Amino acid sequence: MITPFQIVRAWCGWVAAEVRQRGVVAVQAIGVALLLSLVSVSCQTTPRASKAAAGVEPDVRVRIVREAPSVRIAGPAQVAVRPIGSFGEWVGTTPVDVRAEAGVLVAKDAAGVERRFDQGAPIEVRAVVPARTARTAGSRQPPEPDLLVDNRAFPGSLEVHPRTDAGEGAIDIINVTTIETYLPGVLTGELLDNWPLDAYRAQAVAARSYALHERARARLRGRAFDLENTARNQVFAGRTQHEAAVRAARDTRGEALTVGGDVLRAYYSSTCGGRPMGAGSIWPTGAGWEFNGAPPLQVDAPRATFCESSQAYRWQVTRTVDDVSKRIAAYGAANGLSIKALANVRSIVPVEVNPAGRPVQFTIADDKGKTYKLNAEHLRQALNHPAEGLPAPERAAQVRSGDVEFEMRAREIVIRGRGWGHGVGACQFCMNGMARRHWDYARMLAHFYPGARLDRLY
Ligand SMILES: [Zn+2]
Known part of the structure; x- marks a missing residue:
C-alpha cells in the first residue's frame, strides 16, 4: 500500500524534477517555500506526513506514444526543444518532426533545419508563447498553447525518450x-x-x-x-x-x-x-x-447492480478448440507457467467461485489427461493472447471478462460471459x-x- 511517506517522497521527487527541468531560480524559491511550509516534512529524511502535506496539485507524466519510429509535433508556430537537464534550447518552426538515429534524437523543423541532440538524453518540447500574446494577457502568465502530437492536442509539455531497448530508432513520447x-x-x-x-x-x-x-x-x-x-x-x-x-x-x-x-x-x-x-x-x-x-x-x-444497459452485460463468443488451446499455451510460455505444455483442451471448469458467484479459479484439462489451474484474470488474458499464426483476436471476438462458462463441442468451444x-x-x-x-x-x-x-x- 502506498503510505503517506511514499506520497511525500514522490511529491518531493516532483519538486526536484521541476527544479531540474526548469532550472529556474524562481522555481527553486517556490520549491523551498513549499518545503518550508510542510511542517516536519523533509525530502532527505523520513517524513511524517499527513494527507494535507501533499497540499499542492501534483504533475503527471503520461506516455502517449510508445516505441514509434518518429513523431510530428505542431500546434504553436514555434516550439522550444532542449535536452532534459540542460539550459541551451533550440527553437524550431512547426511542424517539427523528431526521430532517433542510433539513440540520438534528431529534430527537423518546417524549414528543413535539423538539430541533433548528441548527449543521448531525452529532450523536452515546449510551446513558444509569442511575446505579443504575453503583453495582451496583462499581468497574468498566458496559458501555454496545446501541443499537437499526430494531430491530437495535449496540454503542458512533451518529453521524447529514445528507446534503444525497443529497437533501432524507437521513441516514446511522454506528456507532462x-x-x-x-x-x-x-x-x-x-x-x-x-x-x-x-x-x-x-x-x-x-x-x-x-x-x-x-x-x-x-x-x-x-x-x-x-x-x-x-x-x-x-x-x-x-x-x-x-x-x-x-x-x-x-x-x-x-x-x-x-x-x-x-x-x-x-x-x-x-x-x-x-x-x-x-x-x-x-x-x-x-x-x-x-x-x-x-x-x-x-x-x-x-x-445492487445497474449495468444491464451495457452491451457486455452478457455476451458470447465461439472459438475453435485449436484457437483456445494454442492461445492458453502461448500465454503460459510468455509468462513461464507450466500450462505452456497444454495440449488440446478437453474442459475448462471453475473450481472456486466467490460469494457473488463469480469464478475465481479454473481447472483446464487437456486430451493428454493433464490438468492445470489458472485464475480468472489470467484465463481472460490467456484467451486473448496472440499465438503463432494467431494474432490477438478482434475486439468483437475477445473474451471480455473472467466471469465465463464454457460449452465444449466437437471442435468448438462456446464461451458465455458476464461483464x-x-x-x-x-x-x-x-x-x-x-x-x-x-x-x-x-x-x-x-x-x-x-x-x-x-x-x-x-
Ligand atoms: Zn456493474
Missing part, C-alpha cells in the same frame, strides 16, 4: 501536465459522451485516486513516466472541451479515496455484469503489492445507471469502495 488538466481527457476516454454528470464525478474521483497511486509507485521505482494512456492504466484522450468531463474534474478537484490515510488504488472496470470481484482474489497481495489487500477493494458478494473487465472496484456502466437513478457520486463511491474515505488532498 498537471493532474487536474489530465483528468478531463481521462473521463472522455473512459466514459460515454451522454452519461450524467454524477457518473463523470464518480469516475473523476476514482481516476484521480488511481493516478495518484500509480504515480507514487512509478516514482519510487524511478520509471520515466507515471501512466500509460491506454486501458493498461487509464485511457487518456488528450485535451478535451467536453462539458461534463471538464466540470466533473473541477467539481471534485483534489478529492481522492483513502483508507487508513493512504490513497486507495481505486480500480474500476467497464461492466461488472452483476458479480464483483475482490482484488485480493485475483491479484498478488504480498510484498510490494499490499495495496491489493485494502479492505475497500475486497467486495466479492452480491451488490467487461476485472470487476474490481467501481463499474462504469453501473455508475451510469446509478446517476440516472439520481445517486450522487459520493453515494456511488461508498457503494463501490465500502470503508474508503472521500478526502480532499489539495
Whole structure:
C-alpha cells in the first residue's frame, strides 16, 4: 500500500524534477517555500506526513506514444526543444518532426533545419508563447498553447525518450501536465459522451485516486513516466472541451479515496455484469503489492447492480478448440507457467467461485489427461493472447471478462460471459445507471469502495 511517506517522497521527487527541468531560480524559491511550509516534512529524511502535506496539485507524466519510429509535433508556430537537464534550447518552426538515429534524437523543423541532440538524453518540447500574446494577457502568465502530437492536442509539455531497448530508432513520447488538466481527457476516454454528470464525478474521483497511486509507485521505482494512456492504466484522450468531463474534474478537484490515510488504488472496470470481484482474489497481495489487500477493494458478494444497459452485460463468443488451446499455451510460455505444455483442451471448469458467484479459479484439462489451474484474470488474458499464426483476436471476438462458462463441442468451444473487465472496484456502466437513478457520486463511491474515505488532498 502506498503510505503517506511514499506520497511525500514522490511529491518531493516532483519538486526536484521541476527544479531540474526548469532550472529556474524562481522555481527553486517556490520549491523551498513549499518545503518550508510542510511542517516536519523533509525530502532527505523520513517524513511524517499527513494527507494535507501533499497540499499542492501534483504533475503527471503520461506516455502517449510508445516505441514509434518518429513523431510530428505542431500546434504553436514555434516550439522550444532542449535536452532534459540542460539550459541551451533550440527553437524550431512547426511542424517539427523528431526521430532517433542510433539513440540520438534528431529534430527537423518546417524549414528543413535539423538539430541533433548528441548527449543521448531525452529532450523536452515546449510551446513558444509569442511575446505579443504575453503583453495582451496583462499581468497574468498566458496559458501555454496545446501541443499537437499526430494531430491530437495535449496540454503542458512533451518529453521524447529514445528507446534503444525497443529497437533501432524507437521513441516514446511522454506528456507532462498537471493532474487536474489530465483528468478531463481521462473521463472522455473512459466514459460515454451522454452519461450524467454524477457518473463523470464518480469516475473523476476514482481516476484521480488511481493516478495518484500509480504515480507514487512509478516514482519510487524511478520509471520515466507515471501512466500509460491506454486501458493498461487509464485511457487518456488528450485535451478535451467536453462539458461534463471538464466540470466533473473541477467539481471534485483534489478529492481522492483513502483508507487508513493512504490513497486507495481505486480500480474500476467497464461492466461488472452483476458479480464483483475482490482484488485480493485475483491479484498478488504480498510484498510490494499490499495495496491489493485494502479492505475497500475486497467486495466479492452480491451488490445492487445497474449495468444491464451495457452491451457486455452478457455476451458470447465461439472459438475453435485449436484457437483456445494454442492461445492458453502461448500465454503460459510468455509468462513461464507450466500450462505452456497444454495440449488440446478437453474442459475448462471453475473450481472456486466467490460469494457473488463469480469464478475465481479454473481447472483446464487437456486430451493428454493433464490438468492445470489458472485464475480468472489470467484465463481472460490467456484467451486473448496472440499465438503463432494467431494474432490477438478482434475486439468483437475477445473474451471480455473472467466471469465465463464454457460449452465444449466437437471442435468448438462456446464461451458465455458476464461483464467487461476485472470487476474490481467501481463499474462504469453501473455508475451510469446509478446517476440516472439520481445517486450522487459520493453515494456511488461508498457503494463501490465500502470503508474508503472521500478526502480532499489539495
Ligand atoms: Zn456493474
